[in-house]
Amino acid sequence: MIRPVDPDWQPTRFSIAVVVVVTLGTAWLLLDAGGLSSRARYSVAGAAVLAVLLWLLASERWRVAGAALTGVVLPAVGGAVLAGVGYTFTSQVRRSVPVGAVFLVLGATVAVFGATALVRDVLDRETLVECLRAGFRTTVVVGAAMTLAALLRFDSVGRPVGDPIGVLVDPNATLPLASFLVLLGGALYGTRAAIHALPAETVLDGALTPETRAALVALDRALSRAALPFGLTTLPVVVLELGQSNPYAWLPAGLVEALGVVVGFGPLRAVLALFTVVAVVALALSRFLQSTSRRSGSETLAAVVPYGSGLVLSVCAIRFHGPFLSALTGRIERQLPVQLVVPFREVRTEALSAYGGELLALVVVTSLLVVSLAMVALAVLSVTFGLGDSPAPGASVAAAGLFTTAVFATVLGVSLLLALVGVLASLLVWDVGEFGGTLGRELGSQAEPVRTELVHGGGTLLVGVGAVGVALGLDRLLTDPGVGSTVGVVGLVGAVASVLLLVVATR
Amino acid sequence: MARRRHHRFSVALAGALLAASVALLYATPSAFLLAIVPLGYVVYGALSSYPDPEIEIERSLSPRAATPGSIVTVTLTVRNAGSRLLADVRVVDGVPAELAVVAGSPRACLSIPAGERRTVSYDVLATRGDHDFEATRVRVRSISGTRLRTRQQPAAGAQTLSCSTAVEQAPIRRSTRSRTGTLATDSGGAGLEFHSTREYRSGDPIRRIDWRRFARTDELSTIDFREERAARLVIVIDVRPPSRRSPHAGFPTGAELSGYAAERAYEALTAAGHQVEITAIGLDDVDVDGVRTVDGLPWIDSPAAGGSDAAARQLFDAVYRASTRADATVATDGSGTADPETTGKRLRSRLPTDAEVLLVSPLLDHLPRALVESITPQDVAVTVVSPDVTAAETVGGRLAALQRENRLRAIRAGGTTVADWALAQPLDVALETALRLEGSR
Numbered sequence: 051m052i053r054p055v056d057p058d059w060q061p062t063r064f065s066i067a068v069v070v071v072v073t074l075g076t077a078w079l080l081l082d083a084g085g086l087s088s089r090a091r092y093s094v095a096g097a098a099v100l101a102v103l104l105w106l107l108a109s110e111r112w113r114v115a116g117a118a119l120t121g122v123v124l125p126a127v128g129g130a131v132l133a134g135v136g137y138t139f140t141s142q143v144r145r146s147v148p149v150g151a152v153f154l155v156l157g158a159t160v161a162v163f164g165a166t167a168l169v170r171d172v173l174d175r176e177t178l179v180e181c182l183r184a185g186f187r188t189t190v191v192v193g194a195a196m197t198l199a200a201l202l203r204f205d206s207v208g209r210p211v212g213d214p215i216g217v218l219v220d221p222n223a224t225l226p227l228a229s230f231l232v233l234l235g236g237a238l239y240g241t242r243a244a245i246h247a248l249p250a251e252t253v254l255d256g257a258l259t260p261e262t263r264a265a266l267v268a269l270d271r272a273l274s275r276a277a278l279p280f281g282l283t284t285l286p287v288v289v290l291e292l293g294q295s296n297p298y299a300w301l302p303a304g305l306v307e308a309l310g311v312v313v314g315f316g317p318l319r320a321v322l323a324l325f326t327v328v329a330v331v332a333l334a335l336s337r338f339l340q341s342t343s344r345r346s347g348s349e350t351l352a353a354v355v356p357y358g359s360g361l362v363l364s365v366c367a368i369r370f371h372g373p374f375l376s377a378l379t380g381r382i383e384r385q386l387p388v389q390l391v392v393p394f395r396e397v398r399t400e401a402l403s404a405y406g407g408e409l410l411a412l413v414v415v416t417s418l419l420v421v422s423l424a425m426v427a428l429a430v431l432s433v434t435f436g437l438g439d440s441p442a443p444g445a446s447v448a449a450a451g452l453f454t455t456a457v458f459a460t461v462l463g464v465s466l467l468l469a470l471v472g473v474l475a476s477l478l479v480w481d482v483g484e485f486g487g488t489l490g491r492e493l494g495s496q497a498e499p500v501r502t503e504l505v506h507g508g509g510t511l512l513v514g515v516g517a518v519g520v521a522l523g524l525d526r527l528l529t530d531p532g533v534g535s536t537v538g539v540v541g542l543v544g545a546v547a548s549v550l551l552l553v554v555a556t557r
Numbered sequence: 558m559a560r561r562r563h564h565r566f567s568v569a570l571a572g573a574l575l576a577a578s579v580a581l582l583y584a585t586p587s588a589f590l591l592a593i594v595p596l597g598y599v600v601y602g603a604l605s606s607y608p609d610p611e612i613e614i615e616r617s618l619s620p621r622a623a624t625p626g627s628i629v630t631v632t633l634t635v636r637n638a639g640s641r642l643l644a645d646v647r648v649v650d651g652v653p654a655e656l657a658v659v660a661g662s663p664r665a666c667l668s669i670p671a672g673e674r675r676t677v678s679y680d681v682l683a684t685r686g687d688h689d690f691e692a693t694r695v696r697v698r699s700i701s702g703t704r705l706r707t708r709q710q711p712a713a714g715a716q717t718l719s720c721s722t723a724v725e726q727a728p729i730r731r732s733t734r735s736r737t738g739t740l741a742t743d744s745g746g747a748g749l750e751f752h753s754t755r756e757y758r759s760g761d762p763i764r765r766i767d768w769r770r771f772a773r774t775d776e777l778s779t780i781d782f783r784e785e786r787a788a789r790l791v792i793v794i795d796v797r798p799p800s801r802r803s804p805h806a807g808f809p810t811g812a813e814l815s816g817y818a819a820e821r822a823y824e825a826l827t828a829a830g831h832q833v834e835i836t837a838i839g840l841d842d843v844d845v846d847g848v849r850t851v852d853g854l855p856w857i858d859s860p861a862a863g864g865s866d867a868a869a870r871q872l873f874d875a876v877y878r879a880s881t882r883a884d885a886t887v888a889t890d891g892s893g894t895a896d897p898e899t900t901g902k903r904l905r906s907r908l909p910t911d912a913e914v915l916l917v918s919p920l921l922d923h924l925p926r927a928l929v930e931s932i933t934p935q936d937v938a939v940t941v942v943s944p945d946v947t948a949a950e951t952v953g954g955r956l957a958a959l960q961r962e963n964r965l966r967a968i969r970a971g972g973t974t975v976a977d978w979a980l981a982q983p984l985d986v987a988l989e990t991a992l993r994l995e996g997s998r
Contacts, residue, residue, distance in 0.1 A: 473595065477594065517596075517598070
């Protein structure tokens with residue numbers, strides 16, 4: 051059960067406003083000064099969209115819509131972040147932007163994500179896990195569609211397959227043992243699992259004689275015991291058949307022929323396949339009904355719609371694979387150096403002819419979903435192991451991103467004053483956000499503590515302005531022609547280290 | 558007073574280290590200068606001192622005494638009696654657990670200059686009984702937020718919210734016992750208020766002869782005054798699980814308000830000299846432990862017939878216990894609730910022939926109406942007092958309100974007086990309105 055956003059105990063409105071305005075303004079100033087605003091716009095937009103998605107998921111009212119949109123929007127988020135951060139990274143590797151630029155873009159992206167998430171205070175474990183769960187469900191469907199598309203296009207050794215179902219029930223091989231074992235295992239263990247899941251015990255109560263019951267229990271126990279040996283037998287057989295064109299040449303021809311008659315008997319394989327399918331459907335239905343009976347209508351819907359989103363995404367990827375791949379490769383081409391454009395086109399043409407547009411589109415969508423899920427998983431880990439105790443996790447994330455941006459902006463040669471303002475802004479964002487979060491948690495939204503927040507924020511701003519003044523004064527002192535640069539830097543490093551050690555020692 | 562240091566700016570140390578590391582890794586001396594800003598905050602936090610608050614708190618209630626379901630405004634005045642500004646004072650008033658806050662907040666964050674005061678107001682919903690406020694929790698922080706003190710400080714002024722008043726208007730339509738009392742009746746006879754004149758009959762008291770008329774017409778006539786008699790009344794309280802519902806969380810339930818109305822009516826009627834008997838429907842065995850029961854119904858006779866105020870109090874307490882108990886559940890099809898026929902039979906068998914019935918019920922299901930319809934054919938006068946606990950905010954609430962309205966109409970159509978008690982108005986106003994309407998019919 052996800053926690054709905056409770057506006058009564060959120061951080062205060064004043065703190066949210068300060069965090070959002072200061073973060074967005076400072077991040078834009080730093081990116082613009084570093085010449086990276088155009089590169090960062092995609093990743094920043096993606097981060098904001100991801101945060102809005104979390105708003106929806108955390109809201110009781112929009113939760114189902116959020117769950118439905120998660121799967122559809124996550125590939126776009128992953129693509130946007132890759133377009134911003136990944137492109138800056140490749141540019142940095144190619145030396146077309148200064149070293150450290152990627153951290154600046156990454157920091158700004160993280161800062162915008164944190165600030166946007168703070169608006170509804172949705173950076174908590176429950177909401178992120180809900181996002182991860184919805185995204186995973188969509189990925190399962192898209193991944194399954196991708197696998198099916200791959201199976202339809204290739205057999206085990208890379209040759210095109212005309213009719214996979216026909217191959218399954220009427221194989222051409224002399225001894226199709228692997229597929230037979232898979233079918234047998236599917237039918238046996240699928241049926242067993244379905245019987246366990248269905249209320250068979252209740253339905254048949256009284257209809258079974260004790261002898262029949264004992265026989266069924268014994269059969270069930272035998273199947274349970276045979277599961278491991280069966281699996282250990284099937285796996286090598288599958289590997290053997292996948293790896294060799296004539297895997298059973300070492301067996302006597304008579305045995306191969308006799309076995310082949312049994313395992314290649316079409317009607318038997320069709321019955322096994324039917325049992326497998328019926329068992330899987332019954333099992334899925336049973337599990338679905340069991341889980342939905344314990345949930346409310348909206349919870350059930352929120353759990354189911356991601357699968358629908360996956361289906362829609364798969365259909366769209368297959369239906370519009372042409373325009374999608376053209377737009378994607380066209381954009382990549384435009385970013386590539388001229389000398390790489392021709393090789394890239396060759397690779398694209400080869401991939402399209404070998405894999406087909408549908409499969410490629412599905413691979414791209416699945417990959418983008420996986421990238422997005424990795425980002426959300428990272429956020430879950432951060433919240434679980436660090437940010438969870440913060441009264442305003444969004445403000446902490448925004449401050450961390452902004453601080454990183456400001457520090458790396460100096461590496462890119464941005465003016466010291468602007469970088470100092472960036473550092474001051476990041477600390478202000480953290481302090482005001484954390485203070486507002488504590489106020490929200492302790493007093494609720496009706497306490498109207500703006501006056502207190504103004505006094506506190508004013509104090510913090512004054513201290514920051516004083517520190518910026520000291521830093522600028524030191525900079526002027528160090529750049530004085532009378533002071534040797536080496537002496538100045540050594541002195542400054544020594545001073546910073548001394549203060550750090552002093553502070554650590556006092557604790 | 559508990560003191561605590563909050564290492565808020567530890568995170569700034571990490572920032573300073575990051576800046577120094579980047580400066581070394583990327584050979585950028587200016588990044589060292591960036592570390593000065595977070596270090597400034599570390600120093601700011603370390604130099605911050607503990608606040609030394611001198612705070613005076615006073616609480617006032619308006620009104621000081623209230624009826625169940627009414628709104629009471631609590632005002633907390635916080636004064637900085639020290640000589641320094643208190644930048645961050647957080648107060649949380651000790652609201653009794655039984656009282657729900659319906660407007661405002663008992664929590665506040667204040668900045669109070671030396672010698673000045675700030676007020677915090679919030680509204681609570683009164684429930685029956687005396688409710689003691691707990692001490693106010695006060696937390697004072699330094700401006701940097703790195704030093705804080707917390708303490709529990711009892712507030713001066715009002716400490717208890719008392720919730721009980723008596724009704725002045727007794728909900729009785731006619732007298733039912735030929736015993737002199739305070740209730741004016743529609744029958745003429747001995748009394749104080751003029752009722753009518755009639756032809757003199759042998760044996761009429763001489764002091765009631767209308768001598769003025771005799772002087773004018775030379776005919777003897779007798780003056781009848783409005784008779785004042787003691788009423789005999791049975792109060793029936795509906796405490797069944799369907800009545801134990803409230804419009805919002807924290808509000809009294811319908812059963813609780815029925816108990817309250819019955820208790821107030823009992824006090825008013827007994828004070829006026831009437832004979833009042835009490836019973837309740839819907840009480841479990843655990844609730845009526847120690848209360849006299851007759852034919853499965855708890856029954857308290859009037860003091861004249863052997864009952865007592867103490868026994869009545871015992872029954873009212875049982876009613877309150879049951880009406881606030883949360884373990885009672887109701888089947889959605891209405892099964893499991895009391896059968897109106899059986900309950901009606903039991904009541905009829907116990908009702909004195911000359912008694913009037915006062916049924917107090919929120920009318921949240923069909924049984925009270927069926928009960929009224931089963932009693933009225935016996936020529937027993939029935940008055941219904943019904944607290945309205947339906948809420949119109951939801952579709953379900955509106956439907957329940959509509960159903961209740963229909964029941965009220967049906968009961969009125971049967972000739973029964975109904976006092977529809979909206980919680981926003983005092984009980985005696987509702988009774989007065991109902992009785993005035995009855996009188997005008």
